Amino acid sequence: MEGPLVEPSIIVHGGAGTIPLSQNAEYARGTALAAARGLEVLRQGGSALLAAVTAVVCLEDDPTFNAATGSALTSDGLPQCDAFVMLDDLNAGGVAGVYGVKNPVLLARAVLERSPHVLLCGPGAELFADEQGLERCAPAAQVVPRRLEVWQRLRQLDQQFQGDPEMEDPEGLEGYELEELRGTVGALTLDQRGNMAVASSTGGIMLKLPGRVGDTPLPGAGSYCGPGGAVTCTGHGEAAMRVCLAKYCHDLLEAGRPVLEAAQQAVAYCERRTFGRVGLIAMDRDGRRAYATCTKAIAVGLPGQTLEPLRGSGLF
Ligand code: ASP
Numbered sequence: 001m002e003g004p005l006v007e008p009s010i011i012v013h014g015g016a017g018t019i020p021l022s023q024n025a026e027y028a029r030g031t032a033l034a035a036a037r038g039l040e041v042l043r044q045g046g047s048a049l050l051a052a053v054t055a056v057v058c059l060e061d062d063p064t065f066n067a068a069t070g071s072a073l074t075s076d077g078l079p080q081c082d083a084f085v086m087l088d089d090l091n092a093g094g095v096a097g098v099y100g101v102k103n104p105v106l107l108a109r110a111v112l113e114r115s116p117h118v119l120l121c122g123p124g125a126e127l128f129a130d131e132q133g134l135e136r137c138a139p140a141a142q143v144v145p146r147r148l149e150v151w152q153r154l155r156q157l158d159q160q161f162q163g164d165p166e167m168e169d170p171e172g173l174e175g176y177e178l179e180e181l182r183g184t185v186g187a188l189t190l191d192q193r194g195n196m197a198v199a200s201s202t203g204g205i206m207l208k209l210p211g212r213v214g215d216t217p218l219p220g221a222g223s224y225c226g227p228g229g230a231v232t233c234t235g236h237g238e239a240a241m242r243v244c245l246a247k248y249c250h251d252l253l254e255a256g257r258p259v260l261e262a263a264q265q266a267v268a269y270c271e272r273r274t275f276g277r278v279g280l281i282a283m284d285r286d287g288r289r290a291y292a293t294c295t296k297a298i299a300v301g302l303p304g305q306t307l308e309p310l311r312g313s314g315l316f
Contacts, residue, residue: 008042009190009287010035011316012055014065014299015183016234016279024308026064031301034058038187039303048189048197049087049109056083056105056199059185063144066183068103070144071203073151074210079142082217083108083201086225094217096121097210100142102135105201108217110134119217147206154207182206184216186223186232188283196283198225200232215240220247228254229284231266235295239276243269249282259284260315263292267313270294289316 014031038055042048060068071079083104084094093112096119101107110132111120120128129136184202191197200223202216214237215222223232224246231246231253240246249266253259263282270278271294279293281300290313291300297309302316 006190006192006194007287008039008051008192009283009289010038010042010051010055010187010303011281011283011289011291012038012059012185012187012301013232013234013279013281013291014059014185014301016277016293016295016298017183023064027299028301028306028308030059030062030064031299032303032306033301034062034185034187035301035303038189042189042191045192048191048195049085049199051189051191052187052197052199053085053105053109055187055189056185056201057103060103060105060201063146065185066147066203067185067201068101068203069142070147071142072182072206072208073143073147073203074212075207076210077151078139078210079203080208080210080212081142081201081203082214083199084217084219084223085109085112085197085199086219086223086230087112088196088225088227088230090226092118092219094119094219095125096213096217098122098125098129099139100136101126101129102137105199106134107132108199108201118219121213122211150206182235184222184234186234186281188230188232188281188289190283190285190287194285196225196230196285198223198230198232205237214238215245220244222246224250226250226254228252229259229282231280231282233278233280234298235278235293236274236276239270239274240278242274242276245270245278245280249280253282253284259288260290260292260313263290264313267292267294290314
């Protein structure tokens with residue numbers, strides 16, 4: 001019988017920002033669990049896509065993270081979600097600006113597998129979710145008390161946060177941290193057949209205008225998977241979009257740069273060009289994994305390791 005050709009690999013992230021110290025343990029536990037679930041799929045011979053989606057569903061269902069249940073709220077006070085998946089054969093599926101889809105990443109996978117398109121948005125995407133028999137919920141069911149509290153506080157302050165990169169520590173939000181205002185979850189996988197995938201999901205940025213779409217569902221901006229490897233980003237989406245951050249990092253990998261160097265260079269380029277605060281995780285074709293961030297911290301998850309939110313950059 002043919003044995004596994006490749007040692008599988010996975011890395012997940014749970015968002016970047018100034019993760020509140022009080023929540024370090026929740027972020028560490030949630031990301032480690034998601035990575036373990038994804039690895040289980042890979043060990044059983046499951047596809048890179050199934051493993052990445054399994055990990056992201058786990059993070060979407062965990063109210064700690066800003067994706068699906070636990071999403072940031074629009075200026076209207078509703079969770080409006082974006083999600084994306086991509087394979088290294090360049091097949092991709094994304095959804096933007098959807099309300100009341102329990103697991104937007106499953107809808108993104110359905111776009112990839114069961115539609116001729118790459119990106120569906122708004123009511124059309126929600127209709128597609130119904131046609132595909134995906135679970136729907138009331139948007140209010142995805143609102144968690146912690147996010148609502150921040151939203152109410154911001155409304156009282158009459159602040160329009162909307163992801164301003166200068167607002168690393170917004171005035172009047174002492175006691176709340178940036179991670180409460182934005183965040184994304186993502187997973188990168190390499191399966192036993194040597195195929196790679198990325199999956200990602202987000203509620204976007206707190207107080208975003210209804211209809212705002214971030215980097216997450218846009219191929220090349222929030223995520224990319226291709227011949228060089230896989231990358232997924234978090235942080236200030238407007239900055240990531242402007243430099244096509246994920247594709248920038250991927251292309252460094254494709255040009256043969258070591259994964260840590262590619263991650264560091266991509267984040268540094270984005271910061272230099274846009275002043276945006278971003279972070280990312282990256283994986284090369286051999287399953288080597290790296291993270292880099294110019295935010296205060298990034299929540300990274302590996303199977304069997306409980307990592308408190310990390311600073312700077314690192315290689316696994
Ligand atoms: N990149 C996400 C967005 O702009 C938010 C985040 O990852 O912090 O929608």
